[in-house]
Amino acid sequence: MTRITLWALSTLSVLVLLFGYHTSTAGPSGTASPPAAYSGSVAGAPAAATSGGTTAGTFTGDAADTRWGPVQVAITVADGTITDVQVPEYPTGNPKDEEINQYALPVLIQSTLDAQGGDIDMVSGATVTSVGYQESLQSALDQAGL
């Protein structure tokens, strides 16, 4: 099984407790509860290069819940290679969002295709949706046996 790590790129993810995100200019202190210790460990381990398997088909990852709603990723695989990535479900708000989402999400999707993997966690300002995306992508990869 390949974690989100393929021939040209490896994406590794870990949840590390980092300062509870208090900033120096944070509001009144004492309001944040102490976070748990490291809430995760390395989620993806580098794998050997994907042997060009014969896996083919479309695999839909489990929907990952995010603060704004579920995110779900589907991948299409031919000869063990991802040929398409779709996001059948993602949080949507008012109709105005749709057109922007069509632009905005392809940034993530295209990155994923380019990288044959999970170049998806690099959103400045976001920590939740992209994580959901990665979770669901991982699930799809697992189902595909990649």
Next chain:
Amino acid sequence: MGLPISVALRGRHAGDRRGHDAWSAVVAELREVDRVFSTYRADSVVSRLDRGEMTPAAAPPEVREVLAIAERARVESGGAFDVRRRGDDRVVRLDPSGVVKGWAVQRAAAHLAALRETDYCLGGGGDVVARVVDPQAPAWQIGVEDPREPRRLVARVPLRDGAVATSAETHRGPHVVDARTGRRPTGLASVTVVAPDLTWADIDATAAFAMGTDGLAWLESRPGRSGLVVLDDGTPRVLGQPARCLPSASSTPSAGMPFMSGPTIGS
């Protein structure tokens, strides 16, 4: 609360043992930094400094380094950014976390930078530091979250060598105040800063955000930075380096694609 830290590698060491070792070193270093700087751990160096059980002069070098950066940030921001703030109980507390996060991720990236012929893109809590070695290789594409609708992006930053940091109140509720007044800043929904290193990208984003609308002019005055400021009404403003068309969030699709060029883009 844990912050997601992730890295993407491409090139020579993307999938091999050396790449993995570098990643392990990044994680180990961030954990060590947390142990030293955590304001939640009573036995951390910072907690002991805060209680006056240790003097700054006696602190480890990395703590002194962070305090020096914090002092410079306070001066250069006119006091809007301050690691010492007065809590509800009127007691001044030391909390350098606003410096530490960007500084720590930037410093940890050195393990990745040591990988030959390998590109990296390291994300920590919504901040990103990245490098592309080969001028012919594509830049990393960093999406900038829309602070009013976090499910969408307002811009994309092609990043070859540098950092992107965003300060907003999107995820964790109000958490930034103007240290000069102790009040919540008004007027800005988010500030994204592109800079050569994450330490200062993060500080500048936080400081400019804390200043409210004054942060626009301040950010414009900062050397080597570019940025994207989203106003409370959703209007995006690109600051600094030349940037291509950036329509407002409510504009028609024909207005062009949101796109922002950072100052550190090669070629």
